[in-house]
Amino acid sequence: MEYDAIILGxxxxxxxxxxxxxxxxxxxxxxxxxxxxxxxxNYGCIPSKAVIELADxxxxxxxxxxxxxxxxxxxxxxxxxxxxxxxxLTSGVEKLVASYGGEVAKGKGIIESSTSVKIGNETFNAKNxxxxxxxxxxxxxxxxxxxxxxxxxxxxxxxxxxIVIGGGYIGIELGTAFAKLGCEVTVVExxxxxxxxxxxxxxxxVERRMNALGIKIFVGAKVEKVTKxxxxxxxxxxxxxxxxxxxxxxxxxxPNTQGFGLEKINPxxxxxxxxxxxxxxxxxxxxxxxxxxxxxxxxxxxxxxxAEIAAxxxxxxxxxxxxxxxPFVIYSDPEIATTGSKTDKFNNxxxxxxxxxxxxxxxxGVFRIYVDNDYVIKGGAFVAPRASxxxxxxxxxxxxxxxxxxxxxxxxPHPTLSEGVKEAAEATYxxxxxxxxxx
Ligand code: NAI
Numbered sequence: 287m288e289y290d291a292i293i294l295g296x297x298x299x300x301x302x303x304x305x306x307x308x309x310x311x312x313x314x315x316x317x318x319x320x321x322x323x324x325x326x327x328n329y330g331c332i333p334s335k336a337v338i339e340l341a342d343x344x345x346x347x348x349x350x351x352x353x354x355x356x357x358x359x360x361x362x363x364x365x366x367x368x369x370x371x372x373x374x375l376t377s378g379v380e381k382l383v384a385s386y387g388g389e390v391a392k393g394k395g396i397i398e399s400s401t402s403v404k405i406g407n408e409t410f411n412a413k414n415x416x417x418x419x420x421x422x423x424x425x426x427x428x429x430x431x432x433x434x435x436x437x438x439x440x441x442x443x444x445x446x447x448x449i450v451i452g453g454g455y456i457g458i459e460l461g462t463a464f465a466k467l468g469c470e471v472t473v474v475e476x477x478x479x480x481x482x483x484x485x486x487x488x489x490x491x492v493e494r495r496m497n498a499l500g501i502k503i504f505v506g507a508k509v510e511k512v513t514k515x516x517x518x519x520x521x522x523x524x525x526x527x528x529x530x531x532x533x534x535x536x537x538x539x540x541p542n543t544q545g546f547g548l549e550k551i552n553p554x555x556x557x558x559x560x561x562x563x564x565x566x567x568x569x570x571x572x573x574x575x576x577x578x579x580x581x582x583x584x585x586x587x588x589x590x591x592x593a594e595i596a597a598x599x600x601x602x603x604x605x606x607x608x609x610x611x612x613p614f615v616i617y618s619d620p621e622i623a624t625t626g627s628k629t630d631k632f633n634n635x636x637x638x639x640x641x642x643x644x645x646x647x648x649x650x651g652v653f654r655i656y657v658d659n660d661y662v663i664k665g666g667a668f669v670a671p672r673a674s675x676x677x678x679x680x681x682x683x684x685x686x687x688x689x690x691x692x693x694x695x696x697x698x699p700h701p702t703l704s705e706g707v708k709e710a711a712e713a714t715y716x717x718x719x720x721x722x723x724x725x
Contacts, residue, residue: 289315289412291574291600292403294395294546297324298586299577300418301379302593308386310601315410316383317395317403323376324420326586329436332375334459336368337439338617341466345499350647359467362442397547400570404547414572414600417560418593419546421539421578426451429512432533435460445469447530449520451509453480456536458492459617465499466619472502472528474520479505484622491650491669492618499619504528541579556581564606566596574600588612611665611684615674620651623673626665626684629656633713635706637670639721642701646671653706655680657714661689666710672703679707690714 291307293300296318307314321328340359347355380390393405402411423434435456438448444467450457453475465471473480473496480496480503481489496503508523512533520528541559554561554569559581566574574596577589591607598605613625620637637643637651651669658664666680683693693711698704705720712718 287411289313289389289410291315291414291416292317292395292410292412293416293418294397294403295324295418295420295577295579296322296390297418297420297577297589298326299420299579299589299593300324300416301383302590303416303418303574303576303597304383304388304390305386306594306597307600308383308388310597312597312601314383314388315391315412316388317391317393317405317410319392319394321376322380322390323372325436326589327375327379328372329439331586332372333368333439334435334456334463335617336371337467338459338463340364341463342619345466346647359444361444365440365442395546397550400551400572414574415551416596416600417548417568417573417575417579418577418589419542419579420589421584422542423535424538424540425535426509426537429509429535431514432512432518432535434535438464438532438534441532445531447517448472448532448534449474449518449528449530450534450536451512451520452535452537453477453503453505454482454536454538455616457534458496460534460536461501462492462496462499462619465496465501470500470530472504472530474504474507474509474522474528476508477505481616481618481622484616484624485667488622488624488652488667488669491620491652492616492622495619495650539578539584541584543579564595564608565599565604566592566607567599583609583612583614585612585614611681613677613681615677617674620648620669620671621673622667622669623677624665624667625677625681626656626663628667629658629664631658631714632656633710633716633718633723635709635713635718635721637706639709640670640701640703640706642703642705643670645701653710655690655693655707655710655714657690661691661714663688663690663693663711666707668706668710670703670706676704676707679704 290312292315304314304316395403447470450461450473453473461471511521513519518533560575576592578584595605616622635653638649654667656665663683690711698708709718
C-alpha cells in the first residue's frame with residue numbers, strides 16, 4: 287500500500303501533521319520510536335509546567351502575608367499522578383490520529399529514498415515524507431553523567447541542592463521551580479546576563495525574583511569541569527568551585543538530523559537545520575520538514591503551525607508559513623511573554639497598577655504594546671503572572687491588523703490581569719485610565 291505521507295517522529299510537529307492530513311482525507315503513517323507526544327508531552331513542555339504549577343502553589347501560600355503554611359510533598363506519588371496525566375494525553379493523541387484514519391507504527395524509521403522508509407526489515411512507501419524528528423539537548427564535550435530536562439523532571443525526591451548549567455529558558459524555569467520546592471539552586475550562565483536574547487528590562491524582574499528566592503546566579507561564568515563523586519563538583523574557569531547533589535545541563539538544543547537515513551536523500555541544510563521554504567518543502571521533491579528540525583524557533587506551537595501548513599500543501603493546497611506573530615513564553619516568575627515585532631512607540635504599564643495582580647500578591651512586572659506611527663499593533667511584551675495566557679490577544683491583533691485604539695476601546699472584564707493589556711493599548715496614545723506615564 288502507498289500512503290499519502292509517512293511522518294517520521296510523533297511529537298507535536300509529527301502527530302499534528304498526521305491529524306491534519308487525516309482531516310483532509312489523506313492516508314498518513316506516523317512512525318515513532320519512543321513515546322507518541324515526543325519531547326514536549328513526555329519530557330518537556332507538559333511535565334515542566336506541571337512541576338512549575340506545583341512549585342507555584344507551594345510558594346504562593348507560603349508567601350501570602352499572614353499565612354503560615356507547611357507543606358509535605360511526596361514526589362513519588364506526584365510523579366505517578368504526572369505520568370497518569372501524560373499517559374492520558376499521549377493515548378488521546380494516538381486515538382485522534384487513528385480516528386482520522388492515520389496509522390501509528392512504533393519503531394525506528396530509516397529513510398531509504400524520498401518515497402520509502404524502513405522499520406527493521408519492513409519497507410513502507412508513500413508519495414511524501416515529512417521529517418518531524420525534533421531536537422536533542424546540546425552537550426558540552428567532556429562533561430558527562432549530568433542530568434538533562436528528561437531526567438530532572440523524573441526525580442523521585444526534591445534534591446537538597448542543584449547546579450543548573452545554562453541560564454536560558456529551561457534553566458530559569460526549572461531552577462526557579464526547584465528553588466520554590468526547597469532546593470538550594472545555583473545557576474551558571476556563560477553570557478553577561480540570564481536569558482540572553484530577552485530584553486534586559488524584561489528579564490530584570492525575573493532576576494530580582496530569583497535573587498529573592500535565594501537562587502545564586504553566576505554570569506559570565508565558564509564551566510571547566512564537572513566531577514561526580516558523592517554529589518557533584520563544578521569547577522568554573524574563574525576558580526570558583528561549586529558543589530551540589532545534582533547538576534542539570536540546559537545549554538540549548540539542536541536539531542535531530544542524525545541516525546535515520548537523512549543522508550540518503552541529502553536535503554539542503556541551513557546550518558544544522560533542514561532547510562525548508564515557506565510551504566515547509568525541503569530541497570528534495572516530496573519531502574517536507576516541520577518543527578524543531580526545520581529551523582528556529584524551536585517551540586512546540588511553531589511545530590503545530592508548521593504541521594498544518596505542510597499538511598495543507600501535501601493535500602494539494604498552497605499554504606505558506608508566516609511567523610510574524612510568533613509568541614515566545616518563558617515560564618519564569620513572573621512569566622515573560624512576547625509576540626510580533628518591536629517598535630520604539632510604546633508606553634509601559636507597571637503590573638503594580640493592576641488591582642487583580644495586587645490581590646494575588648504580585649506587583650513586579652510590566653505590560654507593553656508596540657505600535658507603528660498609525661497605531662497599528664506590531665507586537666507586545668508582558669511580564670506578569672499568566673502572561674502566557676494574555677499574549678494571544680496581541681498575536682491576534684497583529685494578525686488582524688488591529689490598532690491600539692481598537693484594543694483600548696474593547697471592554698475587558700474587571701478585575702482581571704487582562705486589563706493590563708487594555709491599559710497598555712491605551713498608553714500608546716497617552717490615555718491609560720489607571721496609570722499616568724511620565725514619558
Ligand atoms: P536556551 O538556548 O534557552 O539557553 C541555553 C543557555 O545556556 C543560554 O543562556 C546560553 O548562553 C547558556 N550556555 C550555553 N553554553 C553554556 C556553558 N558552557 N556554560 C554556561 N552556560 C551556557 O536553551 P535551553 O534552556 O536548554 O532550552 C532549549 C530550547 O528549548 C529553548 O531555546 C527553547 O527553544 C526550548 N524551550 C522552550 C520553552 C518555552 O517555550 N517556554 C521552555 C523550555 C525549552
